[in-house]
Every structure is written in C-alpha cells, then in structure tokens.
Amino acid sequence: MKVTVGPAQYVREAGILTAAGSYIRNFGKTAVLIGGKVSVDIVEDTLRKSVSAEGMSLLPSLWYGGESSETNINRLVDKLLSQDFDVLIGTGGGKAIDTVKAVAFKLNKPVVIIPTIAATCAAATPISILYNDEGEFIGIGRESKAPELVIVDSTMLLKAPVRFLIAGIGDTLAKWFETRATIQKANPTALNQTAFAIAAQVYKTLHEIGHEAIQSVESSTLTKAFEDVVDAIILISGSVSGYGGDDCRTAGAHAIYSGLTIFPECHQSYHGEIVAFGILAQLCLESKEEELPNLIRYYQEIGLPFTLEQMGISELTDYEWNKLGEITVTIEDMANMPFEVTPEMVIRAVKQADGIGQEFLSISL
Incomplete structure (x- = not known):
C-alpha cells in the first residue's frame, strides 16, 4: 500500500507571504518562480524581498504558458535544464500549479506552491490535470510532484475576485x-x-x-x-x-x-x-x-x-x-x-x- 495524502507542510496565515522566505530557505539557496502573469505580478516583489532577507536569490520569473499542457511543461523543462537552482515555486490557479508540479517531477526538484486563488485543490495534490494547447481536457498526469510546502496568504486570497x-x-x-x-x-x-x-x-x-x-x-x-x-x-x-x-x-x-x-x-x-x-x-x-x-x-x-x-x-x-x-x-x-x-x-x-x-x-x- 502506498498513500500520498498531500503536501508535506501547509501553512495558512494572513500576510504570510512577507515571511515566505523563512520557510523556503529550507530547500536551498536559489529559487525559480513560475506562474500566471497576474499571479507573478502579485507575488514576485514581496517574495523576492522575503527570500533575499533569508540569504536566497530568486532567478527571473517565468510564465507557465496559459495551459497545463505537455507543450508548456516540456518548454519549461528545456529552459530550466540549463539553469542552476534548488527549488521551484509555483503560483497562480490550478493550471499554473499543475504545470509547475509536473515540471518539478521531470527535473526532480522540490516544489513550493503559493496559490493566489482558492478555486481548486491543485496546490495540495500529487497529480496534474493536463489539457491540450487549446484548453481541451486530455487526462490526469501522474508524473507530478506532491508539494513539499504550500503557503496560503489568506489576505492575498481575500483580494481575488x-x-x-x-x-x-x-x-x-x-x-x-x-x-x-x-x-x-x-x-x-x-x-x-x-x-x-x-x-x-x-x-x-x-x-x-x-x-x-x-x-x-x-x-x-x-x-x-x-x-x-x-x-x-x-x-x-x-x-x-x-x-x-x-x-x-x-x-x-x-x-x-x-x-x-x-x-x-x-x-x-x-x-x-x-x-x-x-x-x-x-x-x-x-x-x-x-x-x-x-x-x-x-x-x-x-x-x-x-x-x-x-x-x-x-x-x-x-x-x-x-x-x-x-x-x-x-x-x-x-x-x-x-x-x-x-x-x-x-x-x-x-x-x-x-x-x-x-x-x-x-x-x-
């Protein structure tokens, strides 16, 4: 019997994004943030300051591609293969999160998830829902990482539509x-x-x-x-x-x-x-x-x-x-x-x- 219940750690607190670095530092010195364009804009500045305060560096952020598709997953894997980093950070909604979990699996890297909306349970599952590039459902991807850490800033989620x-x-x-x-x-x-x-x-x-x-x-x-x-x-x-x-x-x-x-x-x-x-x-x-x-x-x-x-x-x-x-x-x-x-x-x-x-x-x- 093998059971994967969810993330190794789940932290939910108002304003916790400002302290995210104190949790993420446990996974290394260098991180890459991947997510939706709006989500990255919301998270990046605060996250960069937080990890910098912990002696970490955040490499240039990446857009996930708009669909959790094999095309976008493979594109990100190819891009990151040439970069030296310790941990992936995924942010956004379900499709962005599922994309990052799949990338983390292929690169065998720890993954931290910072959801910006409460619309699915993607942040806490070890699977990725896959679509084609046009947004039509393809299947459930099991080559996906269960997050090592999920950081939920309830103040940030409260501001979402x-x-x-x-x-x-x-x-x-x-x-x-x-x-x-x-x-x-x-x-x-x-x-x-x-x-x-x-x-x-x-x-x-x-x-x-x-x-x-x-x-x-x-x-x-x-x-x-x-x-x-x-x-x-x-x-x-x-x-x-x-x-x-x-x-x-x-x-x-x-x-x-x-x-x-x-x-x-x-x-x-x-x-x-x-x-x-x-x-x-x-x-x-x-x-x-x-x-x-x-x-x-x-x-x-x-x-x-x-x-x-x-x-x-x-x-x-x-x-x-x-x-x-x-x-x-x-x-x-x-x-x-x-x-x-x-x-x-x-x-x-x-x-x-x-x-x-x-x-x-x-x-x-």
Missing part, C-alpha cells in the same frame, strides 16, 4: 457526490471510510458557511468562515483522494466537466463552475433527481451555474450531443462510477439536468 472562490466551492462540493458514488465499488477499509467521512464533512462545511465566506470577500473582511472555506477547498478536499486512493476518486461530475471542455463556449467558465453543473448531471445518471432542487437552490444562493446556457452553451446540434456523449465516457473519471455509463446515458443526463435547471431559472426571472 469572488468568482474564483465560488468556483472553488463548486469544485469541492463534487468531493462528496463523487466519493459517495466511487466508494460503492470498494471494500470498506479504514482509509476509504475516513476519506468518505472527510468528504461528508467538507460538504457540510460548505453548505453551512460557504455563503458567509463569499460575503467576506465581497466586504473585504477576513473572517474565520473565509479561512475555513479556503482550507476546505485547497487542503482538506485534496486529502479525500489522498486517503481514499482509487476508492475515492473523481467520477461522473468531473468526466462531464471534461467532456464539456470540447466546446469553446465553456472556456469562459471556470473549472469549478462546470464541475458544479457536472454534479447535477451525475445525479441524473444515478437516478437521484430528487436531490437537484435543494442543490440548485444552493447554487442560486451562492452564484453557481445550473444550466448549459449559463456556461455559454445556447444550443447543440445532434452531432455535438453525440460527440459530448462519446468523449465523456472515455474520460477515466467516468470509469469510477459504480455502473457502466454509455454515451446515450450521458446525453440524457445532461439534458435532464439542464431541463430541471431551466425550470428553476424561469421561476427566478
């Missing part, structure tokens, strides 16, 4: 629904039952204080609710698959997310927003339609999409529907469902979820 936090809640809600489905195929063990309990607690936390955390961002007020939700999204949710392994993986909701990425219209929606709709479709796959009304009402409360139109998809041709169904069932996440799923079942579930969502949308207009 609230939509990122809402998307993070959507992505994290899926932990419960997908774990509840995948564990049906497993023999009970101490590990997977613990993971199942964690998933249930994360779902309960988000329902109880998710809206309060969103209000914290909207009012620019740092609260315990906000920090608890940040921890749930970034760290705790990642530990579900960490403890549960293959028994508690992503399933139908993420498979449907991946299938929907074939439509360019969806690329304006964030990962967690599309996953949130994927949860509704997964419930229809499981014949649990009775759970949709309460969940959609929660989506309405916090601002998650519950129709295709809200994600930019106004109409699909028969060809596009068939393509969606055919691609979605090839995604490895779908194999984690406790029953075989056909393209026709996917099409029917997505249409059903969208139809129920439209009914709620018409009522609220």
Whole structure:
C-alpha cells in the first residue's frame, strides 16, 4: 500500500507571504518562480524581498504558458535544464500549479506552491490535470510532484475576485457526490471510510458557511468562515483522494466537466463552475433527481451555474450531443462510477439536468 495524502507542510496565515522566505530557505539557496502573469505580478516583489532577507536569490520569473499542457511543461523543462537552482515555486490557479508540479517531477526538484486563488485543490495534490494547447481536457498526469510546502496568504486570497472562490466551492462540493458514488465499488477499509467521512464533512462545511465566506470577500473582511472555506477547498478536499486512493476518486461530475471542455463556449467558465453543473448531471445518471432542487437552490444562493446556457452553451446540434456523449465516457473519471455509463446515458443526463435547471431559472426571472 502506498498513500500520498498531500503536501508535506501547509501553512495558512494572513500576510504570510512577507515571511515566505523563512520557510523556503529550507530547500536551498536559489529559487525559480513560475506562474500566471497576474499571479507573478502579485507575488514576485514581496517574495523576492522575503527570500533575499533569508540569504536566497530568486532567478527571473517565468510564465507557465496559459495551459497545463505537455507543450508548456516540456518548454519549461528545456529552459530550466540549463539553469542552476534548488527549488521551484509555483503560483497562480490550478493550471499554473499543475504545470509547475509536473515540471518539478521531470527535473526532480522540490516544489513550493503559493496559490493566489482558492478555486481548486491543485496546490495540495500529487497529480496534474493536463489539457491540450487549446484548453481541451486530455487526462490526469501522474508524473507530478506532491508539494513539499504550500503557503496560503489568506489576505492575498481575500483580494481575488469572488468568482474564483465560488468556483472553488463548486469544485469541492463534487468531493462528496463523487466519493459517495466511487466508494460503492470498494471494500470498506479504514482509509476509504475516513476519506468518505472527510468528504461528508467538507460538504457540510460548505453548505453551512460557504455563503458567509463569499460575503467576506465581497466586504473585504477576513473572517474565520473565509479561512475555513479556503482550507476546505485547497487542503482538506485534496486529502479525500489522498486517503481514499482509487476508492475515492473523481467520477461522473468531473468526466462531464471534461467532456464539456470540447466546446469553446465553456472556456469562459471556470473549472469549478462546470464541475458544479457536472454534479447535477451525475445525479441524473444515478437516478437521484430528487436531490437537484435543494442543490440548485444552493447554487442560486451562492452564484453557481445550473444550466448549459449559463456556461455559454445556447444550443447543440445532434452531432455535438453525440460527440459530448462519446468523449465523456472515455474520460477515466467516468470509469469510477459504480455502473457502466454509455454515451446515450450521458446525453440524457445532461439534458435532464439542464431541463430541471431551466425550470428553476424561469421561476427566478
């Protein structure tokens, strides 16, 4: 048995970026910062001062490339092979973080992650989600480093647009629904039952204080609710698959997310927003339609999409529907469902979820 639960160390504190060097110095004398353009702009100056105060140097920063694709990963590896450095620092959202974890794996370097948004659990997982250069989902990359250290500056995350936090809640809600489905195929063990309990607690936390955390961002007020939700999204949710392994993986909701990425219209929606709709479709796959009304009402409360139109998809041709169904069932996440799923079942579930969502949308207009 081999278990990789998450990062070796997770530090979350208001304003901690100014002290980041005191943690990063444990990994060497020279670091390279890689991330999104906006994230690097936010982090770099403070980080450079912090590591310099600890006798470290920060080499010129690098842009990750815009997609966590093999092209960008290999480009960065080639560039860094000729540089002498001790540790990689990744910053930004999920795609930037996943890119840096994959680069660290290929270069066999320690990696520190400084997320600038709380939109996924990428900072605390040992995998990388891979896309092609156009942003279409390709697969789950396991040639990826589990971070040695994650530094979460809650003051910095509080300043990020609230939509990122809402998307993070959507992505994290899926932990419960997908774990509840995948564990049906497993023999009970101490590990997977613990993971199942964690998933249930994360779902309960988000329902109880998710809206309060969103209000914290909207009012620019740092609260315990906000920090608890940040921890749930970034760290705790990642530990579900960490403890549960293959028994508690992503399933139908993420498979449907991946299938929907074939439509360019969806690329304006964030990962967690599309996953949130994927949860509704997964419930229809499981014949649990009775759970949709309460969940959609929660989506309405916090601002998650519950129709295709809200994600930019106004109409699909028969060809596009068939393509969606055919691609979605090839995604490895779908194999984690406790029953075989056909393209026709996917099409029917997505249409059903969208139809129920439209009914709620018409009522609220």
